[in-house]
Structures are given as structure tokens and as C-alpha cells.
Amino acid sequence: MAIEAIQSRSQGIEVDAAHQACSQQQVDSLPAGDHFTDIHTHVLWGLDDGPRTVDESIALCRALVEQGVSAVAATCHQRGVFARNEPPIIRQRAAELQEILLSENVPLAIRPSAEWMIDAQTAERLDSLLPTLLTLSDRQKHALLEFPFQLPSYLPMVLQSLAKHGLVGVLAHIEKYHQLLANSARVEALVNEGFIMQINADSIAGKFGPGVMNGCRRLIQRGLVHLVASDAHSADRRPPMLKDAYENVLRWAGNETATLLFKQNPLAIFNGSEVARPKGMGWLARFRSR
Ligand SMILES: [Fe+2]
Numbered sequence: 193m194a195i196e197a198i199q200s201r202s203q204g205i206e207v208d209a210a211h212q213a214c215s216q217q218q219v220d221s222l223p224a225g226d227h228f229t230d231i232h233t234h235v236l237w238g239l240d241d242g243p244r245t246v247d248e249s250i251a252l253c254r255a256l257v258e259q260g261v262s263a264v265a266a267t268c269h270q271r272g273v274f275a276r277n278e279p280p281i282i283r284q285r286a287a288e289l290q291e292i293l294l295s296e297n298v299p300l301a302i303r304p305s306a307e308w309m310i311d312a313q314t315a316e317r318l319d320s321l322l323p324t325l326l327t328l329s330d331r332q333k334h335a336l337l338e339f340p341f342q343l344p345s346y347l348p349m350v351l352q353s354l355a356k357h358g359l360v361g362v363l364a365h366i367e368k369y370h371q372l373l374a375n376s377a378r379v380e381a382l383v384n385e386g387f388i389m390q391i392n393a394d395s396i397a398g399k400f401g402p403g404v405m406n407g408c409r410r411l412i413q414r415g416l417v418h419l420v421a422s423d424a425h426s427a428d429r430r431p432p433m434l435k436d437a438y439e440n441v442l443r444w445a446g447n448e449t450a451t452l453l454f455k456q457n458p459l460a461i462f463n464g465s466e467v468a469r470p471k472g473m474g475w476l477a478r479f480r481s482r
């Protein structure tokens with residue numbers, strides 16, 4: 193498995209070594225290179241609208257493993273109504289969960305992470321707020337961003353602040369913004385500006401109907417989506433639906449794209465590396481795969 197050893201900053205847990213020691217059998221039950229990495233999932237209990245208890249966290253982690261996930265960026269909401277969540281508590285909770293998973297033989301590597309709610313107030317103060325915000329996988333490389341309602345006019349200001357600090361913005365669940373789902377030219381412009389595009393697995397799997405699902409398909413086939421993540425919040429209310437989504441992307445865009453979106457690019461973010469831009473399909477190939 194290509195996941196590098198994770199040294200938890202807050203409690204000093206050598207995650208990957210212990211992960212392999214306690215759960216190698218389960219990890220090995222999947223073919224080599226067949227694991228998903230999930231860089232947007234709310235698995236930490238008691239901090240946001242994800243799991244409320246330790247048991248709910250463990251249940252969600254088990255569900256992720258059942259979906260074929262071996263590593264997650266544990267994205268805790270920050271800002272908006274979750275302004276109290278600061279990096280030390282997120283790092284500590286992630287380390288606690290990792291320790292519990294090891295003792296429960298759940299083969300899942302956890303990195304502390306966050307999803308930032310960027311409203312107008314936060315955007316204006318982003319430079320000064322950055323030290324209080326946690327990057328994806330705590331690598332100081334990628335920032336997972338969401339916005340209230342529609343995509344805001346202050347996006348260029350956000351891009352500028354991030355660039356000043358050497359950060360790349362990952363736009364979470366872009367399919368939730370109607371002006372993006374229906375406008376591939378706008379998505380392409382944002383990709384060219386340097387944003388990374390993430391879509392939720394349940395949207396691709398059809399949970400929100402054929403309109404959203406087909407919008408996702410069009411963006412993926414045009415090569416405008418870098419990665420898919422679960423955005424799971426619980427094992428039952430908002431479960432991870434990565435397997436169904438993967439099957440759809442495989443059918444729509446082929447193995448190379450499915451591998452890039454579910455495995456290679458998420459793993460690159462997990463490790464703090466560069467993501468690759470997917471290739472778009474020609475109109476004839478798109479027409480044939482409808
Ligand atoms: Fe989320």
C-alpha cells in the first residue's frame with residue numbers, strides 16, 4: 193500500500209505500522225492498488241454534524257472500510273456555525289479515533305483535516321484566520337472549501353489569499369452549486385484558475401435524482417472533476433456510497449478516469465502531493481457512453 197507512515201502530532205501514534213500489524217489480513221483482502229482514499233468525510237465524533245458518539249464514529253469507519261476505503265482525511269467543519277473547532281481539538285480527536293480503530297482492528301488510516309465554510313466575513317479575514325484553519329490531511333497544501341448557498345462573487349479574493357500562503361483550494365461538492373452543475377464552461381474557468389474540483393459519491397450514485405447524476409456525468413466526461421469523495425456523516429443517515437459511484441464512473445468514463453478520481457488523486461491529497469488533471473472525452477465517446 194502506497195500510504196506513507198503517519199506520525200500523529202498530538203499523541204505520537206505510528207499509524208501505518210500499527211495499521212499493518214493489526215489489520216494486514218483485512219487490508220490484504222483487497223487486491224493491491226484497489227483501495228479508495230476518501231479526502232472528505234466527517235468521521236470525528238462530537239465536533240460537527242457528523243457522528244455524535246464514539247460508537248457512531250466506529251460504525252462509520254467500518255462502513256468506509258466495507259466500501260473499500262483504506263485512508264481518510266477526517267474533515268471536520270470549521271467556521272460558520274462550527275467556529276469553535278480549532279486545529280488542536282481536531283488533531284487530538286483524530287489521534288484518539290486512530291488509536292480506537294487500531295484496538296478495534298478497523299484497517300483505516302486517519303489524518304486530521306477540515307472543511308472550511310467560507311462566508312463573506314470569513315473571506316475578508318481569511319489571511320488572519322488561516323493559522324486557525326486546518327488543511328487537508330494537515331499537510332499545508334490543500335484547503336477544502338464550501339460556501340453558503342451559491343458560489344460567491346468573492347471567490348477571486350479567496351484564491352488570492354490561499355495562493356499567498358502556498359495553498360490550493362479544493363471546491364467541495366461542486367454539484368451542489370447549480371451555476372456549476374449546469375455550466376461546464378464556468379467549471380473549466382475555475383479549474384484553469386487553479387481550483388481542484390470534488391464531487392460527492394452519493395450525487396454520482398443517484399441519491400439526488402437523475403438531473404444531478406447526469407450533471408456529474410457530463411462534468412466528469414469533460415475532464416473537469418479531479419476527485420470523488422464520500423462526504424459521509426454517518427453509517428446510516430449519510431453513508432459513504434463510493435462503490436456505487438465508482439461503478440457509474442467506470443461505466444461513464446473508463447478505468448483510467450475512475451482510478452484517477454477515486455484512488456490516485458485522493459491519495460495524492462492525502463499525502464500532500466500534486467493532483468493530476470483528468471483527460472476529457474471527445475464528443476463521440478461521450479455520446480456513446482450515455
Ligand atoms: Fe462535508
